[in-house]
Amino acid sequence: MNSDFEKVAQKIDAMRDLVVELETDLTAIPAISPVSGGKGEGLKAAYVLQYFAKIGLSHVTRLDSDDPGAEGGKRPNVIARIPGKDPSRTLWVMSHMDVVPAGDEAKWSSPPWKARLDGDRIYGRGVEDNQQGMVSSMVLAKALLESGVTPYWNVGLLFVADEEVGSTHGIQHVLQSNNPLSPHDLVIVPDGGLPDGSMIEVAEKSIVWTRFRVLGKMTHASTPERGVNACVAAAHLTVLLDGLHGEFPQSNDVFDPPISTFAATKREANVQNINTIPGEDVFYVDARILPEVDVADVKRRMREMCDQVQKIQSVIIEMEHPMEAQAAPPTPVDSPVVGMLTRAVSRVYGVEARPMGIGGGTVAAYLRKAGIPAVVWARMDETMHGYDEYVIIPNVLGDAKVMAHVATDPEAR
Numbered sequence: 001m002n003s004d005f006e007k008v009a010q011k012i013d014a015m016r017d018l019v020v021e022l023e024t025d026l027t028a029i030p031a032i033s034p035v036s037g038g039k040g041e042g043l044k045a046a047y048v049l050q051y052f053a054k055i056g057l058s059h060v061t062r063l064d065s066d067d068p069g070a071e072g073g074k075r076p077n078v079i080a081r082i083p084g085k086d087p088s089r090t091l092w093v094m095s096h097m098d099v100v101p102a103g104d105e106a107k108w109s110s111p112p113w114k115a116r117l118d119g120d121r122i123y124g125r126g127v128e129d130n131q132q133g134m135v136s137s138m139v140l141a142k143a144l145l146e147s148g149v150t151p152y153w154n155v156g157l158l159f160v161a162d163e164e165v166g167s168t169h170g171i172q173h174v175l176q177s178n179n180p181l182s183p184h185d186l187v188i189v190p191d192g193g194l195p196d197g198s199m200i201e202v203a204e205k206s207i208v209w210t211r212f213r214v215l216g217k218m219t220h221a222s223t224p225e226r227g228v229n230a231c232v233a234a235a236h237l238t239v240l241l242d243g244l245h246g247e248f249p250q251s252n253d254v255f256d257p258p259i260s261t262f263a264a265t266k267r268e269a270n271v272q273n274i275n276t277i278p279g280e281d282v283f284y285v286d287a288r289i290l291p292e293v294d295v296a297d298v299k300r301r302m303r304e305m306c307d308q309v310q311k312i313q314s315v316i317i318e319m320e321h322p323m324e325a326q327a328a329p330p331t332p333v334d335s336p337v338v339g340m341l342t343r344a345v346s347r348v349y350g351v352e353a354r355p356m357g358i359g360g361g362t363v364a365a366y367l368r369k370a371g372i373p374a375v376v377w378a379r380m381d382e383t384m385h386g387y388d389e390y391v392i393i394p395n396v397l398g399d400a401k402v403m404a405h406v407a408t409d410p411e412a413r
Helices: 003-013 016-027 042-055 131-147 171-176 230-242 295-313 336-349 364-369 393-408
Strands: 060-066 074-082 086-096 116-118 121-123 153-160 186-189 199-204 206-215 261-267 280-289 316-325 354-358 374-376 390-392
Touching: 003 131, 003 393, 016 042, 016 121, 016 131, 016 393, 042 060, 042 074, 042 131, 060 171, 074 131, 074 171, 086 131, 086 393, 131 153, 131 393, 153 171, 171 364, 186 336, 186 364, 186 393, 199 336, 199 364, 206 230, 206 295, 230 261, 230 280, 230 295, 280 295, 295 316, 336 374, 336 393, 364 374, 390 393
Parallel strands: 086 153, 086 186, 186 374, 199 354
Antiparallel strands: 060 074, 074 153, 116 121, 121 390, 199 374, 206 280, 206 316, 261 280
16 A cells, blocks of 8 residues: 555645645736737746745746747746656656636636636636646645655656747757756646546657648639649649558557658638639648658658649649658666656556557657657546636545645656
8 A cells, every 4th residue: 555645635625725726826917829829828937836835835936948939038937846766767747837818808707817616517718728737737736745755766847938839948958058858757648638647649740731731723703724723732742642541551559649640731822812713722731640651752742742733733732841840769668767757646546547649749759869768648538729628626635645645656766
């Protein structure tokens, strides 16, 4: 029996009111990136630092990244540590302080920057993304200190900036400057998951966004033979590109879906009236490519398809990539953090969690590229970025208990 865990879990169970208080206070601080029209994370970081001082956690530092667009010219990252019995390894829980804008506030059922409690749910911008992870971490720290339990490993709580728009001032800055993490450490990123907590994300696909600009010749729609219809050529190319999944048929059951995907998405406006043949048509494809598939091969095949349509349709096709991210090496499914987290989720939630891969990109990729095994896990409905974003209070408390179990897991020794 893990008696240390039971002591910490008992403290966590009594912290429902603290969860409401923290979520309410943090929601009232719109930590929006300057890129998205905000002032950055300065006030939210100050709140976190004040909280840790209040509960008596002394091992806390702040690591800033210079950003002239932010309030005070700084983007803060907060690093808190709780010493463990074995100082050779640190269990890190990494969450991010920044949030996305609220969008059209009239579409919210209640003001997005004022947390609203409704039963076990709290509504507001950022309450789930990523304040669920933040608050679970903050609850964990208080419970460890109040219970008097010394975790087996060092416990590190990392609150980063800038996750929503690229992490330049967040985890990338941390890794490139005063990096406190090592490949021997264990990292949990509570920033994604399933409602039952059964997914432990260990791998991501490569991401390639491609913009196709098709150039023909504009003319009146009553005399199409005098022009070159860029819309028709773009449609031809779109159909060809839709067949890419058949040319790269590799499969990997870690992922859902287990294949590479090539989705035609955005199409820019071409002409303003119906009776004009467009001389230009622009569209995009979002490709999520399995790590075992060479991105260069995919891009080369795309270009060959463009050349094919150019010849048939007598157009010129330009191809560029506004976004390209090579998949990081996956966290091994037999790594210690996966095993410890699997045991913890089973103990707290009674769920058999399994390692999986996703098509989206997460901040964990930067850690994996640095050789640090990281997993993304939380129990959440993933209402992030939408109107009426909410968090479920038992998930916040339960996730804190999962973290506590990993920190005190006797089987990990």
